[in-house]
């Protein structure tokens with residue numbers, strides 16, 4: 030199962046290494062990872078998407094992360110009401126004769142064109158990772174010259190449905 | 201045989217007292233001062249270029265420093281010291297090779313939760329990352345094998361970092377903390393008014409020691425209702441200094457108790473409720489008790505695979521109570537019914553504070569006594585050769601079970617665990633989780649520095665001893681009365697045993713026909729060596745060597761092909777032991 034885990038850490042050199050090293054040592058499969066500053070000056074937040082086989086392993090992951098001295102908080106937010114966002118920069122082969130067609134079919138994804146050249150258009154598309162996947166599949170037949178994805182970042186909605194299912198250990 | 205359980209040798213290695221006019225000026229002075237502020241009186245280490253300033257500082261402001269002959273010796277000695285005193289051992293090494301020589305010991309301490317604070321020199325901050333002379337990325341190397349590590353970037357942080365390091369090493373689940381100390385910072389002159397000596401503030405590190413009331417309630421009820429309860433006591437009991445509470449608890453409710461390898465000493469080895477060590481080479485009765493118990497109360501053990509055997513068939517009938525200071529250990533290996541995240545002592549005190557109907561364990565205990573009686577540890581005496589077990593029995597008898605025993609890794613380690621019935625806590629030093637050959641002898645040195653008045657016996661294999669025997673120089677230098685008993689089977693015994701049992705006796709690289717003359721080796725270091733070649737002379741020689749006030753090396757030539765039994769082969773369940781009875 031795919032889980033979205035957020036980790037608040039104190040900004041110390043080496044903390045990223047400690048956290049990712051730990052995941053590797055315990056054989057967790059990281060699908061994506063993003064890190065950035067938060068509203069607090071010395072605190073960063075990491076967002077992991079990991080593939081995990083069962084609940085026991087998930088519980089281990091959360092506990093092992095929580096154990097680290099510079100880790101302040103670990104949350105599995107998968108089952109909460111959340112906003113997941115990712116950004117992708119996609120260079121699509123787009124010769125003049127196809128450009129209008131391509132622009133038209135990607136329209137519903139509301140991408141931004143951030144660069145163009147004679148044969149290539151670079152789209153910036155943001156949204157749920159599923160949307161990005163769909164966008165990529167859509168343009169793939171035209172030829173993708175280069176693809177860069179940021180990885181997922183997430184935010185928990187302020188208002189949660191009353192009964193958000195949660196792992197027992199997080200209750 | 202007479203019992204002489206203490207020595208009257210004084211180890212006079214404490215330096216003269218501090219010069220009152222001494223004032224810390226640079227980073228290294230600050231470091232030594234910070235150590236003294238933590239009441240550190242002994243450090244184990246080895247100098248080099250990157251720590252010259254530190255060694256200069258300790259020359260001016262003396263602290264007892266034990267110069268081992270290899271950094272691995274220093275860190276294992278610090279581990280032995282930490283085990284005996286239950287407080288952090290301190291190690292100093294230089295950058296690069298000095299630091300990397302510590303890696304085995306750091307890993308050993310991490311997996312066995314031994315509190316250490318380790319200082320490594322580092323190249324100057326201006327050249328870190330440039331592959332400078334003797335630069336090693338020790339932070340990167342030790343991140344997975346330390347509880348925490350620091351690199352000092354600002355001289356003013358030294359008091360805070362040292363204080364935090366000791367706190368982290370010695371609280372919660374204990375472990376090694378490393379401080380990497382760049383050379384320029386070790387020389388930097390600081391301004392007293394700018395020091396960062398703030399109280400410890402670690403918002404991400406708040407280990408819980410107090411048990412949850414409801415869980416204690418549940419545990420008590422389960423104990424009351426059980427018919428076949430069993431206490432499994434691990435090293436967590438020793439780290440929490442909870443031997444007294446454990447003993448009171450099992451006596452109050454007449455509960456049988458067994459140990460993990462690392463938990464030995466948490467109850468008197470001859471206590472009537474003690475049924476020995478469980479696990480791969482544990483007592484038949486201890487493993488049988490696990491498989492038949494209806495309630496297993498694990499206090500401070502982590503269900504290591506050498507204990508559990510096949511986890512799916514471990515304690516199949518038991519409700520599991522698991523008391524552990526580390527929440528991550530609970531449910532990691534064995535599904536737990538009643539988890540209690542707490543310090544073992546506080547949990548035991550909480551349980552003891554309640555009055556509950558005692559379970560009736562008479563039938564269960566009778567069953568276990570019968571088992572114990574039917575399946576004792578056994579060996580077949582040999583007319584020609586000495587058996588290793590006999591040597592350990594004699595060591596036990598002569599020292600009355602009251603020595604501090606440090607072991608290396610292999611067959612002799614298992615025999616020591618089986619036959620040396622400890623009557624003291626913090627008297628058992630062994631490398632459990634990592635199984636580090638070369639550990640036993642230097643760890644004994646650390647133990648002797650920790651307890652100069654106690655008899656310290658290192659029980660080692662002939663192969664493992666050769667990994668760190670250079671530390672004999674330390675015995676001589678400090679006239680440290682450590683007794684090294686070499687169980688010499690001229691083989692990598694444990695490897696040979698597995699080859700005999702699982703590889704049709706193909707002894708690939710496990711026999712060691714060429715060895716030093718250990719008596720002469722001892723002599724070369726100025727230490728008295730003894731050789732035992734027959735059972736007739738063994739008692740007298742051991743008595744003389746063990747009762748002397750001098751260091752001693754005893755080369756006991758034992759039967760090469762003896763195996764450790766009983767045994768749970770890997771992958772098997774605890775009730776599938778082989779070699780349970782004398783054929």
Ligand SMILES: Cc1ncc(C[n+]2csc(CCOP(=O)(O)OP(=O)(O)O)c2C)c(N)n1
Pocket residue numbers: 608609610611612613635636637638660661662663664665687689691692693694695
């Ligand atoms: C550093 C290290 N290398 C290898 C091993 C694997 N190993 C485990 S026991 C053993 C044999 C130890 O032989 P010895 O020290 O003579 O003790 P014995 O088993 O004969 O009592 C070996 C090689 C180990 N545990 N540690």
